[in-house]
Amino acid sequence: MSTERVYVARLEGLAVFGPDGERIGKIRDLVAGLRVDASPPRVLGLVVELATRRRIFVPMLRVTAIDPGAVTLATGSVSLRGFQVRPNETLVIGQMLDARVRLRASGEEAVVVDAAIEPTRTRDWIVGRLAVRTRRSRLTRRGQVHVVSWTSVEGLSLTDRQGTAGLLSVLETMRPADVAAALAQLPRKRQYEVVDSLDDERLADVFEELSESDQRALLAHLSAERAADILEAMSPDDAADLLGELPDVESDRLLALMEPAESAPVRRLLRYEAFTAGGLMTPEPIVLRPDATVAEALAHVRNPDIVPALASMVFVCRPPTQTPTGRYLGCAHTQRLLREAPFALVAGVIDNELGRLGPNAPLSEITRFFAAYNLVAAPVVDDEDHLLGAVGVDDLLDHMLPPDWRDHLHDEPSPNGAHPAESAEKPETSDA
Missing domain, CATH: 3.10.580.10 (CBS-domain)
Known part of the structure; x- marks a missing residue:
């Protein structure tokens, strides 16, 4: 078993030892943090069963070695608090394996039969690859197993597996810029559900980080009264930028619905061209x-x-x-x-x-x-x-920056250093 890629099905039941060789328990599962977008989820830790049958959580950063016969931790001191899955987490063995997915390239339906975890340069582990079995054909009894990258399948992201309530619990822990990036990845219907559930202050923070196209689309979904409330909660310069992109009739209508004290600085900013100091400035410095x-x-x-x-x-x-x-x-x-x-x-x-x-x-x-x-x-x-x-x-x-820079905010290199768009590859075939 290579520590560069470990298939999780082989880890179940593996003994877990402390640094001095003391036996702590055995692995029952792995916990991964689900993501809103299609990026590979990070492995958060292990579910370890103690001799008392109690199951505890051990963070992945405690793991120093994964060998064919055992897993070794950096310390023998572990929390004995009982393990519970959080809304934004999934059990890799218990919930991810046997899940039905769809291959993005071909549209074929498949079943996950195994998952491979891989280390990154930052010492994190991610679920980088999946072994999936496609539906059997008329010529074969069993479908063929392919090893594909996580981004090659759909059906396992947070938005695929959880409702709006679970999604909101994850978004609450994220920065506005990250929420905006996640929101842009959602189908429009789910975007509307999230927007309707966020309070005005939080939504205003997110609006400031959205691309102009997403701002206009979501603003059109809101009632005029709530749109005016969101503009009031935004910083005046961001509100002016947004109103400057709207037709004059719509912009004037929203300004009229805002409180005079809130609309006055926005109106002053709208007098200036967008790419001037007056158009870029905030009227609320210290x-x-x-x-x-x-x-x-x-x-x-x-x-x-x-x-x-x-x-x-x-x-x-x-x-x-x-x-x-x-x-x-x-x-x-x-x-x-x-x-x-x-x-x-x-x-x-x-x-x-x-x-x-x-x-x-x-x-x-x-x-x-x-x-x-x-x-x-x-x-x-x-x-x-x-x-x-x-x-x-x-x-x-x-x-x-280019007008669409926010749409590419989270374009990151893949673990091998290649850009996601450049890392597409043919599926590997496995006999597993």
Whole structure:
């Protein structure tokens, strides 16, 4: 049995030993984490049966060797808590084997007779291949067994095997960008079910990470009232980007349904061309009066709702501090604030020599500005020295990348280093 590829059917009943040779139990199954997309699932650990017949979970990272006669762990200390399968998990032997699948290339129906786990470069194990038996033909009693890659079959992903409730329990643990990528992989009907089940704040976070085409499609599914609520919960710059893609009649209707306080900054952003500093900026950077202390500034920076790029600096202005502000005085870099006494005034540490961007500055000028001064955020100031907002490097990259970059966010190399699109191969035939 090679440790580069291990067929799980051979593991059942295999003895499990600690590092000093003490017997812990025997393998009864393997646990894999189901994924929303077609990527191979990660093997999370082993289900080990103790001498008392109690079944426990042992994380895969504890495994140091898989040999033909035994599995060795890095430690003999294991949790004795009884094992239970979670909603986003599956038992490889107990639930995956004998499952009915369909071969993507030919459309043939098949049954999984074995599964191969393979190590990755990150020390994880994945279910990389499946041994499947196709339906028997008129000429043979038994169908032929083929070894195919995980991505060559359909019917085993999370969306294939679980309802919306189980899918939501998985999505709750994921970052908005990952939820958006997963959502884009779902059939439109299942997308609607998920969208209808998410609360407004969570859905707004996900909407900010969706591609423009998916945003428009899902926004059209929502009622006008809920669509307006989602736009209110989004950051103004992302809401403006989305509304800018809609017909004027629809955009005006949604703006009219939003609360005036929420729609006002969005309306200001819509005045600017999309690929200018005014079109890229957020009107909600951290703005402080000159008599604010360093401690106050750092308290604002620690706000978890502030994205990292905008938390890199605070902007000091005369009142009012809502954009468009009073006279812009300068900025204070967070790294500089960390070196100052908490009671010091931010007015004493501001950088008033750093240039500023005009609201009509084109993308090329913004890019050069960021590169020249090694910035992740930059102020946008009008001709009368009013701070209008700030451009973050995340928004800059969003507009520099191809329009469909979000659709390829999770295109990853396969375990052998090849891109998924380049790793298609002919099925292997096995006598197993």
